Amino acid sequence: MKQQQWKAEKYPVQEHISPLVRLWGRRPRGQATIQVVQKSIIYIILLTLGAISLLPFFWLVSTSLKSNQQIGAIPPQWIPNPPHWSNYPEAMAFVPVFRYIRNTVFIAAGRVTGVLISSTLVAYGFSRIRWPGRDVVFFIVLATMMLPYQVTMVPLYVLFTKLGWVGSYKPLIVPAFFGLPFFIFLLRQFFMTIPEELCDAARIDGCSEFGIFTRIILPLSKPALLAVALFEILWDWNDFIRPLIYINEMEKFTISLGLSLFSDQHHWQWGLLMAATTVSILPIVGFFFVAQRAFIEGITLTGMKG
């Protein structure tokens, strides 16, 4: 008689999992009710808070599609009917949103380049090279991370005035080429997780430190580099006070400055203002959705030890 080998993979058991079990999970008998109640409460809280969290966005878009009459109407319509699409082109006529976005992207691109180049080099110096006093100096890096911007704001402005850089993008972009403490910290933590043996093997093979840096560390660090780039872009899109003090000409405004100016001058035209705000948010939200995983991983990389 032929022996038939019973292979589990050949006979998959389709367990029927009811949707309720999917939601609430399995529990041994006695605890079932308590767990279900607990989880139900959690779901209710989360749904409520989630709705509260999203509601402002809903109102943003809803208002952006209303004409002034629809805005003044009581009770306010949840979904404007008919939607007043012309708010968008009108807002763009007042605020050159696309130019401001382009300016912001330009600054972000410059800064990301500078940050990636400088912070990786510095982080490598703090992690993969042993030298006396290294960790003490790194502590200084951490300490400077905690300095509020306002402490150095005024003398930096005086310095840049004397250099004649005020009014251009230079005060915003050039400092990024000298390393940012936060990213140095993040990258150093990441580099330290790369096995020392790889670098040692390369050194034995006669590779220079810089060669190890470019050929081993950098290729292995892509997720961390991506996180750094994402954070920097997000930060630049958000930055308000630096452009505020260094950029004077309206054509050079960033999106934050432009929106703030528009709000000052036309804040009673809520429909237009909400349309402009929506346009200012859309790129970064879209960007976030695409790069979500990398964002969250990046924050995890930093908050881990602190």
Added chain:
Amino acid sequence: MIVFKRAPLMRRLTPRTRRGLLLGLLFISPWLIRLVCLTAYPLLASLYYSFTSYDIIRAPRWVGLENYVGLMRDSVFRQTVYNTLYYMVFGVPAQVLTGFFLAVLLNRGIRFRSLFRTIFFMPSIIPQVSAAVLWLWLLQPQFGPFNYLLIKLGLPSQPWLSSLTLVKPTLIMISLWGSGQVMVIFLAALQDVPQHLYDAAKIDGANWWQELRHVTIPIVTPAILFTLLTGSIHAFEYFTYPYVMTRGGPAYASTFYPHYLYENAFHWFKMGYSSAMAWVMFVVVVVFALLLFGSSARWVYYAHEG
């Protein structure tokens, strides 16, 4: 007694260490330049300016302690300090608590976790100016959705941002809407809590509150320290929201430290006076950080250390 003079540093080190030192310094040289030019120099220059009267156009004029005395007499400055302390004492713990609360809820092994995570994280990534403008609309006294909701519930409509008593709590409420970043940090920290501790607690008959208090919270104390620290630093830098939404009003009730510093420096060109403010802030931040870190030895538990 014979005293031996130690050889100078460079000769004391082995060639290998020497090479490591030179290489290390070379790699971190971008940051070293930043430390000297963009951190240390401005810090010292700020100290110097704080003893002068300086408007950039004319040379600084030495005035001794006049600026500091002026600060103490300045009622707006006192109000500013009060406002910033208010925000720190009420706003920062509220943000940490909210982020922690959300993270604990999301960590319960529920479905749609990443969806909720995205929903709560989103408000924290949109540009602050855009969020500020959006909330200007939401809280608009006559037409805004918030007051409409209040009226519908039969409650009186509130002058949110123009009320002396309400303006700061309102700003704190808005900052809670953006506590998604804190939540993500706690989510990561919660992942690190060893499951066997929860199991042990369950065997001992702990309910959810005891579990939280005796297992979860102690393990995440490093993350609590981190978020409290970074939150406080941000509180010192809190500028964009109040500047865009209220310009510091009504009657300086929402003028925070960075705003007053900015006004003194860039509206009235009192560089000396604002430098004095900057140095006061610096000293306070250093003292605060030292206190926080010093106290942390008593309440922070590092699970991964011996």
